[in-house]
Amino acid sequence: MNCYCKYCGHKAPSIHSLTGSLCLRHPSGPNKGKHALYEGSEKNEYTCKFCGKTYPLILSLTSSLCSRHPDGSNKGKHEPTS
Ligand SMILES: [Zn+2]
Ligand SMILES: [Zn+2]
Numbered sequence: 001m002n003c004y005c006k007y008c009g010h011k012a013p014s015i016h017s018l019t020g021s022l023c024l025r026h027p028s029g030p031n032k033g034k035h036a037l038y039e040g041s042e043k044n045e046y047t048c049k050f051c052g053k054t055y056p057l058i059l060s061l062t063s064s065l066c067s068r069h070p071d072g073s074n075k076g077k078h079e080p081t082s
Contacts, residue, residue, distance in 0.1 A: 002042065005035035006080055009059030025062055025077065040082035048078035 002011050003018045008025035012018035018035045026033040038058060040046075045054045046061050051068040055061035061078045069076035 004038040004058050006038035007036060007062055009057060009062050010035050038080060046080040049081040053078060
């Protein structure tokens with residue numbers, strides 16, 4: 001089973017290897033923390049939990065700014081629903 005990071009969409013073969021390396025899109029800043037497990041299942045499309053936009057990959061969802069981010073409009077990236 002593949003594991004994905006909910007911040008950047010990084011794919012890893014196990015939770016251990018995913019959470020053992022630094023995340024370029026960590027909310028605290030690039031490489032300020034480890035990847036975090038996306039707990040949902042693999043899907044054909046992923047929905048942002050703040051604004052409802054859909055993307056075919058977590059990677060593309062988390063790469064663009066969210067107009068309804070809780071920190072303010074375009075103050076953070078989309079986050080996938082699980
Ligand atoms: Zn990551
Ligand atoms: Zn969004």
